[in-house]
Amino acid sequence: MKRRSLSIVAAASAALLGAGVVVALHADAATLTSNWYASAPYLMPFDNSPPNPVDVMAATGQKAFQLAFILAPSGGGCSPTWDGTRPVSADTEAAAMISNIRANGGDVSVSIGGYGGTKLGQTCGSPEATAAAYQQVITKYALKAIDFDLEEPEYENTAAVHNEIGAAKILQQNNAGLYVSVTTAGTAAGTGWFGTQMLNEAKSSGFTPANFSIMPFDGGFNGGASQTAALEAFHTILMNTFGWDSATAYAHEGISQMNGRSDAGEYFYQADFQTTLDYATSHGLARYTNWSVNRDRQCADPNQSTTSGTCSSVPQTAWEFTKFSARFAGATPPTSVPTTTPTSSGGGSCTAAAWSASAVYVGGNQVSYNGHTWQAQWWTQGETPGVASVWLDKGACGGGSTTPPTSGSCPAAWSASAVYISGNTVSYNGHQFTAKWWTQGETPGNHDVWADNGACG
Numbered sequence: 001m002k003r004r005s006l007s008i009v010a011a012a013s014a015a016l017l018g019a020g021v022v023v024a025l026h027a028d029a030a031t032l033t034s035n036w037y038a039s040a041p042y043l044m045p046f047d048n049s050p051p052n053p054v055d056v057m058a059a060t061g062q063k064a065f066q067l068a069f070i071l072a073p074s075g076g077g078c079s080p081t082w083d084g085t086r087p088v089s090a091d092t093e094a095a096a097m098i099s100n101i102r103a104n105g106g107d108v109s110v111s112i113g114g115y116g117g118t119k120l121g122q123t124c125g126s127p128e129a130t131a132a133a134y135q136q137v138i139t140k141y142a143l144k145a146i147d148f149d150l151e152e153p154e155y156e157n158t159a160a161v162h163n164e165i166g167a168a169k170i171l172q173q174n175n176a177g178l179y180v181s182v183t184t185a186g187t188a189a190g191t192g193w194f195g196t197q198m199l200n201e202a203k204s205s206g207f208t209p210a211n212f213s214i215m216p217f218d219g220g221f222n223g224g225a226s227q228t229a230a231l232e233a234f235h236t237i238l239m240n241t242f243g244w245d246s247a248t249a250y251a252h253e254g255i256s257q258m259n260g261r262s263d264a265g266e267y268f269y270q271a272d273f274q275t276t277l278d279y280a281t282s283h284g285l286a287r288y289t290n291w292s293v294n295r296d297r298q299c300a301d302p303n304q305s306t307t308s309g310t311c312s313s314v315p316q317t318a319w320e321f322t323k324f325s326a327r328f329a330g331a332t333p334p335t336s337v338p339t340t341t342p343t344s345s346g347g348g349s350c351t352a353a354a355w356s357a358s359a360v361y362v363g364g365n366q367v368s369y370n371g372h373t374w375q376a377q378w379w380t381q382g383e384t385p386g387v388a389s390v391w392l393d394k395g396a397c398g399g400g401s402t403t404p405p406t407s408g409s410c411p412a413a414w415s416a417s418a419v420y421i422s423g424n425t426v427s428y429n430g431h432q433f434t435a436k437w438w439t440q441g442e443t444p445g446n447h448d449v450w451a452d453n454g455a456c457g
Contacts (some may be wrong), residue, residue, distance in 0.1 A: 127166025145352025260312025
């Protein structure tokens with residue numbers, strides 16, 4: 001049972017979720033309740049065309065994400081790195097993303113493991129050493145939550161699983177208020193031999209997390225009904241392993257899904273996510289998550305017969321699957337994303353602003369270029385409409401241009417107190433500026449967040 005990373009940058013980078021642990025810690029960084037960490041979908045910050053999480057938050061109402069993946073260094077050792085190559089101790093990029101999320105009222109957990117690379121449970125040698133490595137990640141990012149993905153080959157290594165489960169127990173003991181969730185592979189029977197081994201390891205060590213979650217995909221599944229059947233089977237395993245009654249077992253159970261096309265060619269549509277969400281809420285399940293936000297957008301061919309790390313391979317609007325996570329957490333997702341970009345029906349004059357190579361666009365933003373209106377299907381910058389697959393041709397329009405205007409009327413004046421998100425435009429000192437990401441109080445022309453589109457007015 002595997003979730004590969006489907007990297008578009010490096011085939012060797014870490015990948016889709018396997019057995020996992022979510023840890024919530026003391027809360028210096030944010031004030032979110034545990035339901036947000038229980039619903040947090042996975043997001044790769046360095047690979048698979050990462051979207052701006054603040055744009056996703058604005059579009060969906062989701063407040064927490066699982067950033068993936070932490071591994072052992074590719075050359076060996078017991079110090080945490082991002083994807084085996086970026087030492088956590090020297091990181092500034094993930095830290096900046098986390099700060100941006102928190103500035104907008106959200107938070108993160110950090111995901112450990114995945115399908116590729118070497119895991120710290122394999123290299124650290126003991127539960128104590130493994131826990132010390134993970135404590136570095138918690139301390140670095142002031143985390144409330146951390147997610148352990150114990151995939152192959154670590155997942156099949158008894159000593160490595162002992163190190164990971166032992167580390168989770170140590171972190172729970174050493175950090176007041178720790179919230180722990182363990183995820184394992186899903187099968188039609190609930191989980192397989194290695195999943196049962198992991199449950200027995202937890203029981204024998206006296207470690208009881210808040211919940212155990214399974215991944216019902218990549219195992220001959222077909223839609224939501226097959227997934228809820230697997231959850232029922234896993235529910236029985238939990239009762240038999242830990243001696244829990246039915247209600248207690250449900251309250252310690254969770255699901256981790258894959259949106260759209262799975263690695264094995266299974267398809268999970270929005271209706272299937274609704275089926276599993278209804279099951280999770282009606283049975284009082286403790287966790288509802290999925291892989292991944294990077295994939296939560298439509299491919300150029302919405303029914304392609306391949307699995308992508310950057311799109312779902314099913315027809316959808318951007319971030320549609322993430323909205324199910326927000327609903328599980330108790331939020332009502334917004335019906336639309338705020339944007340200053342006007343829309344066009346595809347005929348008549350070009351009402352959308354001209355495309356700019358320096359501007360950042362997110363899913364749903366529209367531009368005009370070469371006499372056509374184009375709509376971004378996901379985050380993009382510097383990718384030419386008509387050339388890059390990120391742009392969907394909405395049809396011909398009149399008066400379109402191939403370059404952004406350098407003069408003309410100015411948009412609304414920039415305000416130091418206003419909040420702007422990616423794609424918003426303002427005027428300042430006689431120039432038009434476009435926000436590249438979330439910003440407030442950063443003066444256009446003085447900060448990198450603003451792209452200068454030229455003179456106006």
